[in-house]
Amino acid sequence: MKYISINLYRKVINHAIAEGMTRNDFIELPTPMSDIDNIQAVPADEFFKLHEMIDERLGPGFSVRVGQQMKIEDYGVLGLSWRTCSWAGEIFDRSERYFKLLSNTYVFKVDKKSNISTIYLLREPHRRGLELSNEATLSAAVVVLRDMTETNISPIEVSFKHNPPSDLSTYEEAFQCTILFNQQHYAITYKTSDLETRTAKADASINRFLVERVEEETNKLEVAGNKLVFDVEKLITDALPSGIPSIHHIAEHMGMSNRTLTRRLTEAGVSYRDLIKKIQESVATNLLKKSSRSIAEIAFETGFSEQSAFNRAFKRWKGLSPVEFRKN
DSSP states (O other), X not given: OOEEEHHHHHHHHHHHHHTTXXXXXXXXXXXXXXXXXXXXXXXXXXXXXXXXXXXXXXXXXXXXXXXXXXXXXXXHHHHHHHTTOSBTTHHHHHHHHHHHHHOSSOOEEEEEOSSEEEEEEOOOOSSXXXXXXXXXXXXXXHHHHHHHHTSOOOOSEEXXXXXXXXXXXXXXXXXXXXXXXXXXXXXXXXXXXXXXXBOHHHHHHHHHHHHHHHHHHHHTOOOOHHHHHHHHHHHHHHHGGGXXXXXXXXXXXXXXXXXXXXXXXXXXXXXXXXXXXXXXHHHHXXXXXXXXXXXXXXXHHTTOSSHHHHHHHHHHHHSSOHHHHHHO
């Protein structure tokens, strides 16, 4: 059975109440409001039924409006991983990895071209609630990208497979672009240059590193080996939810060439490959000890594309499976 995060379920209900519904309207739900704080997920069909019920009461556009209210923290571990993305479009890469590893409720596919890039939401609408949920997902993508970049970037086109609603005003306000219905795919299209916009965090990070490089050059100094290793470790940790980062990715952030970074790491007595393994083990161990995240979520956060590969790697590191290690 497919499941949806309880955070999203709660968000939809709370926003419906903010728009005029009451708690009594939700008494008959299979997962009542009184249970929300005690569970982590609801069956996807219950989530779609919730969308359908609210749509009947509040009319067209609610799903788009609730999408506009989504915050990064509403997405749990996936949202936390977005906070460390280097560029805007990376959120879709991470989402694709996350849902492949943890859930089959969403499938994103990014078609990137030189001028425009289209993100397809490959989730077939077998019922009205799924159509509405897809609307909310695409609407939320707009606000998440703006939050990540701290800019007002907007899509250039959004497409829906289902029929248009009677009132398009909410859609026009949210997307601010061409809106198409009865299309072959659910999709949202951006200028590729917008998706390559540095996130606010990454922009601040790379600026800090570049300032340090300028200071080094000005003072004819090189950053101390332990400081360099610390900085590289931090960047690798941030990048792991997108998969194991290349040395080029890290060197770019630090304003260095691959060769220079490799040389400085060697001078500090470490190799890039060794740092990757060290950080994966450290992050996994810490999360198993101090968090309640699932094994699949920890595999995602440590750069693995399959939970089985993570399990094998952890067994090599600690001599125990992740489950055994957590129990002990």
